Amino acid sequence: MELQRLLIWICFFFCLGLTVGGVLVFFRQKEKENLPTVRFLQYYLIMMYAFAYYVMWSDVFIRLLFPMEDKAFISKISNFLTLISTPFLLIGLIMLIVWGLRLLKKKSIPLIIMGSMLAVLLIVLPFLLDQHFDVLQHTEQLFALLIIAVVLFSMLQLVFFPIHYFKTRLKILLILILLLSAIVQLPLIFNLLNQAVWELGYIFLFFLVNTGLGVYFVYVGDFPGPKRERQKAISFEDFVEKYGITAREEEVILEIYKGKTNREIADCLFVTVQTIKDHTHRIYQKTEVRNRNQLATLLRGFENT
Structure with a gap:
């Protein structure tokens, strides 16, 4: 009995670790969380984790805490x-x-309809085979069938059509992980979990496969890179406004940017060379540069000059 308790706690903490790891995988991928496919898989994992703790582990701990109670009563609570x-x-x-x-x-509407029909048929199969099928007595088996039906429906779509983010070989591995999540449910359907060890193994595999699906999808998928906001283009007018350049200084700057000498600028603007030197000195002070080369470098950072 003590060994069984130890196995239960070991398995529980392993499942807890898988849960934390699976959730953190999505929260650490901030650049991907806005993609609809990533969000939906994240929601799926969170809901399945909640379901597993609420159903599987509650059942285990109820039997652990009340081992001597009436089995029929415990079964009804479960x-x-x-x-x-x-x-x-x-x-x-x-x-x-x-x-x-x-x-x-x-997407193929006929394939979606066909997959839906197969999924519904699989879910109602116990009722067709056994007219006295009791939902309250076989709830876990019914839910296992429901999981298998939905997983197979999703697999059917992925098998026959190309998908985003995964090439052929990587897509096959993704489908195999999905298939494994369905296979894990088979022991529950055929009532093969009579021993505590097998039940703990089933619970652990449930957490492991679902977490593996999330980790594989997030880390292996070839997702588009994060969208970076384009920096707003800064024009020459912004440069003039930023540094408080006057109209005459603006004309001088443009001529300097063209590589003209002070004499050539003076002749172009019909002023003396000394006037150009005075304007240039004030421009250097306003823009905090020391020479023409630094001024030209600063101007290259501005568009539409």
């Missing part, structure tokens, strides 16, 4: 907690569906 956690699961699976559809470069 099924009740599973049912009221339905919103977490449904919202998460809706996010997964939207994520898969947003990944597609083009």
Whole structure:
């Protein structure tokens, strides 16, 4: 019994670490979080984490805390907690569906309809095979079927159409991770988790595969780089306004920028050379440069000169 308790706590803390890691992966990728596909997968993971803690771990800890209670009573409590956690699961699976559809470069309405029909058929399969199928007694199996149906629906879209951010080889690995998240549910459907060790293994794999999906998608996807705001183009008029250049000084600056000498500028503006020198000295003081080369360098930083 003590060994079982130890395994439970070890598995719990591993799952807690996977949860924290999975959430931090998205919050650290600030430049990607505005992409719809990234956001929807993030919402999916958060909802599935909440569902897993609310259903799987609550069931484990209830049996751990009340080992001597009536098993039928414990089973009813477990099924009740599973049912009221339905919103977490449904919202998460809706996010997964939207994520898969947003990944597609083009969509096929017939394929979406066919995938939806197959998913619905898979969900109602227990009711078709067993007319006495009791939802309260088999809630976990029904939810496992629901997860498999949604995952297979999303996979069906990704298999037949090209997707954003992933080339062929990388896309195959993404599909395999999705497939693995469906395969993990099979032991629950076939009621193979009678032993505590197998149940803990199932819970750990659930967290591991879903976290792996998020990490793989964020770090391997070839996402567009962050959009950088274009710096506002600074014109020569802005330069004049910034440094308080007068109209005559403006004319002198333009002639200096053309590479003319003081004599050539004086002849062009019909003033003396000394006047040009005086204007140039005041320009140097206003712009905090020491010579023509520095002034020319400063002007090159301004457009439309």
